[in-house]
Amino acid sequence: MVARYTLYFFSFLLWNFVIIPSLIEKRKTTLMIVLAVALFGAIWLFCGITDTWLKGYLFYKHTPEYVNNIIFKTNLIYAIWVTMMLTLYSLIKHAANYLLNNTDRIQSEYKVLTRDSIIALVVWMLLIFGLLLIDANIDVIALFFVTIPVAIGVYGLSTCSLIPTTLANKKRFLTYWLKVVWVTTAVSIPVLFISAAALHRHEAVAIIAGFSACFQLLVVAPFSWITYKRRMAGTAEILNLKTALGTSAANLDFLRSQINPHFLFNALNTLYGTALQENADRTGEGIQRLGDMMRFMLQENMHEKILLTREIDYLNNYIALQKLRTQTSPDINIDVQIEDHILGLQIAPMLLIPFIENAFKHGISLREPSHIKITLQTKENTLYFDVHNSIHIRPDNDPEKGKSGIGLVNVKQRLKLLYNNKHELIVRENASEFFIHLTINLA
Structure with a gap:
């Protein structure tokens, strides 16, 4: 031996x-x-x-x-x-x-064959091999040979089609279970013929078919339902965490882009130039507006959403601050049409200001005629926001030449994270003008 x-x-x-x-x-x-x-x-x-x-x-x-x-x-x-x-x-x-x-490629071609189903199929093959190796009873081999492949098929069909369809129609487990009853009944007919042809014993055939049907209805169907629900809950949680993480990172990057020496020095230079031109009244107004803006950036920006009226106050403060340095230039035309009475609507903070900052950065020249037109209005739950400004070619020694608009990349990322499939952003540019049109469903 x-x-x-x-x-x-x-x-x-x-x-x-x-x-x-x-x-x-x-x-x-x-x-x-x-x-x-x-x-x-x-x-x-x-x-x-x-x-x-x-x-x-x-x-x-x-x-x-x-x-x-x-x-x-x-x-x-x-x-x-x-x-x-x-x-x-x-x-x-x-x-x-x-x-x-090759699980990923197989699953992409045959959605019924999930990774779990493929692993179960491999285990089934090893189990049948083990039963054959030990020369197990033919009825036991036939029982496992029939029941497990049917269970794999029911599981794959449930997770791929039956359960998603049931949940999409807002139905409950009983509706899904009745679908499994129909599937099991349809599968049991060929199982009966195959078992009868292989075993030639009606008692064994009846036992195998009955056990297989009960196993699908009492074990596989509830297991598939619970597994799918848990998987969907896990996927939703991961998606929420990714969205929250992306939003937090975008907000942090945006805050850093706002509170930086470049912005502060520009604001201080504006106030300094104003102080040289006339009395301290305008300077005080500028300092007050700057303080309101800084307070908004440090406090309101920490919230997930704020009232649209608060966002509009910030826009108005920024525009007024910029007007302090441009109002003495007759060739600069700034047209602002922002709806005042907007009640109840909320928006993610600091979402609109990058477009206005970009307009003042690239659209104003103290030596050439310039124009900026800003409109903001709402209809029901939809926000319509347009910014139209002139473009001036910067001299080669300008440190800002070649740099993109302030926060435009960031705001596009935030729009995708916060208002995915609920916004439309159109950007147009030619040699002399730049235009953006933004609509957001704030419901």
């Missing part, structure tokens, strides 16, 4: 690591076929010879010719069975490797 087990082990190594891989890769095909036939013959002869020792008691009752004939005929069938088991193991191993290494 030790010698036979040693033969099985070396046959397994030779078959699975030399013969089958070479045949799959089409290397030395003729040699591998000869080696496979030789291995089959070795298993047959070796098992036959060892059986003459293991079953030596037969020689006391029968002639040597009769005993040898029976032993070697029996071991011929046994050698075929061993070769089939070795081949089946190789097929299962390569199939499992292919399925597990």
Whole structure:
């Protein structure tokens, strides 16, 4: 027996690591076929010879010719069975490797075959192989052979179609379960015919079909429902966390872009120039508006949403502050039409100001005629916001030349995160003018 087990082990190594891989890769095909036939013959002869020792008691009752004939005929069938088991193991191993290494591609082509279904399929193949290897009862093998593939199919169909459709129609578990009843009934008909053709025993066929149906309805259907709901909850939580993280990062980047030396120095230079031109009244007004803006940026900007009226106050303060340095230039025309009485609507803070900042940055020149037109109005729950400004070519020594508008990239990211599929942003630019049109559904 030790010698036979040693033969099985070396046959397994030779078959699975030399013969089958070479045949799959089409290397030395003729040699591998000869080696496979030789291995089959070795298993047959070796098992036959060892059986003459293991079953030596037969020689006391029968002639040597009769005993040898029976032993070697029996071991011929046994050698075929061993070769089939070795081949089946190789097929299962390569199939499992292919399925597990290509799950994403398989799932993209066949949505019913989820990763869970593929893993279950591999486990099923190994289980059937184990049952065959231990020579289990044919009814037990047939039971697992039928029930598990049907369960994999019901699970895949449920997660891919039945459950999403049920939830989309705002139905409950009972509706989904009744669908599984119809699917199981439809599947049970071919299962009955296949089992009857294979077993030829009506009692076994009835037991297998009944067990399979009960298993799908009482185990697979509830398991699929619970698994899908948990997966959807996990996906929604991950999406919310990503959105929150992206929003926080965008808000932080935006805040940093606002509270920076460039902005502060520009504001201070404006106030300084105003102080040189006339009395302290305008300077005080500028300082007051700047304080309101800084307070808004440090306090209101920390909220997820604020009243639209507060956002408009900030826009008006910024525009008024900019007008302080441009109102002495008759060639600069700033037209502002912002709706005042907007009640109840809320918006993410600091979402509109980048467009106005960009207009004043690129649209104003103290040496050339310039214009900016800003309009903001609402209709029901929709915000309409337009900014139209002139563009001036900056001199080569201007440190701002070549730089993009303040926060435009950032605000596009925030719009996508906060108002995905609820906003429309149109940006147009030519040699002398820049125009943006933004609509947001604030409901």
